Amino acid sequence: MSFYLLKPCEGKSAFEAIPKNQIQIEIDKCINALKANDYEVIDAGIMLIAIKGDCEISVYPSAKLLLKCSSKEKAVEMANELYDVLGVSEGASGRV
Amino acid sequence: MKLISLISGGIDSPVATHMMLERKAEIVAVHFDNRPFTDEGQLNKTKSLIKELEKHHNREIKTIIVPHKESHIAFGKHCKRNLHCVLCRRMMFRIAEKIAQLEKADALLTGESLGQVASQTLRNIRTESQAVEIPILRPLIGLDKLEIEKFAKEIGTYEISILPGMCCTIVPKRPSTFSRLSVVLEEEKKVDIEGLVKKAMNGVIKI
Numbered sequence: 001m002s003f004y005l006l007k008p009c010e011g012k013s014a015f016e017a018i019p020k021n022q023i024q025i026e027i028d029k030c031i032n033a034l035k036a037n038d039y040e041v042i043d044a045g046i047m048l049i050a051i052k053g054d055c056e057i058s059v060y061p062s063a064k065l066l067l068k069c070s071s072k073e074k075a076v077e078m079a080n081e082l083y084d085v086l087g088v089s090e091g092a093s094g095r096v
Numbered sequence: 097m098k099l100i101s102l103i104s105g106g107i108d109s110p111v112a113t114h115m116m117l118e119r120k121a122e123i124v125a126v127h128f129d130n131r132p133f134t135d136e137g138q139l140n141k142t143k144s145l146i147k148e149l150e151k152h153h154n155r156e157i158k159t160i161i162v163p164h165k166e167s168h169i170a171f172g173k174h175c176k177r178n179l180h181c182v183l184c185r186r187m188m189f190r191i192a193e194k195i196a197q198l199e200k201a202d203a204l205l206t207g208e209s210l211g212q213v214a215s216q217t218l219r220n221i222r223t224e225s226q227a228v229e230i231p232i233l234r235p236l237i238g239l240d241k242l243e244i245e246k247f248a249k250e251i252g253t254y255e256i257s258i259l260p261g262m263c264c265t266i267v268p269k270r271p272s273t274f275s276r277l278s279v280v281l282e283e284e285k286k287v288d289i290e291g292l293v294k295k296a297m298n299g300v301i302k303i
Binding site: 043058059066 | 132133135165166169172173174177262265266268
């Protein structure tokens with residue numbers, strides 16, 4: 001899936017993945033798919049947090065992701081993997 | 097005068113704390129740990145800010161860290177999205193009031209400044225204050241951001257506050273700026289407020 005990868009601002013220690021096309025995902029239906037792919041999931045109803053290794057990813061209904069990752073490259077990799085797990089992947093092309 | 101200061105990793109609450117330290121108030125700093133809805137940066141910044149204030153005033157400040165994740169999850173799952181910040185702040189005040197009772201403190205202290213963010217409208221401040229009986233002191237209420245930043249630079253907390261740290265990720269896109277107490281009380285019936293307060297109190301860490 002095509003998405004923009006943004007660094008919200010200098011002061012923030014995270015990256016934001018925003019799909020180029022408008023997408024809606026159903027948060028409650030993502031939980032099992034994520035757990036089946038070795039993510040620890042914190043379900044906060046209106047959004048969820050998926051944790052794998054040292055990456056924490058906030059997932060929103062708009063398919064926006066907020067990635068707490070060590071580097072830009074890792075953020076792109078995790079965004080691609082997560083969109084794939086959620087079944088919204090159309091071939092990755094993350095760009096910063 | 098003993099005060100419970102709600103302190104974050106931001107610019108405002110250390111300045112409010114400094115102002116009351118100047119007035120010789122005894123301060124107990126309380127930080128609400130919002131991880132994983134924030135990151136480690138906020139907690140680390142808070143600890144550094146408190147150290148800076150201790151250095152500036154040559155006094156030790158007792159510090160208490162309160163886990164706040166469960167409240168966010170409960171409000172996120174069960175309550176109106178736009179009221180999340182109001183519900184969150186009411187919860188923080190309730191927990192801080194409990195700590196004040198244990199510490200025999202006289203009031204809470206916050207870095208709120210009128211109109212600075214959505215949760216800090218006069219209407220929201222009123223709704224939030226109604227969660228507790230203890231007085232809430234807000235020494236920055238009439239200052240604007242530049243004035244607060246000027247103080248922060250003078251006391252050496254500004255450079256710490258602007259270090260990287262993730263803001264709360266569960267904040268709604270369109271937070272309520274005109275909350276009604278009756279609506280908020282209905283929303284709070286959907287969650288176990290007392291249970292959440294108890295859980296938070298059981299998880300406090302004193303440093």
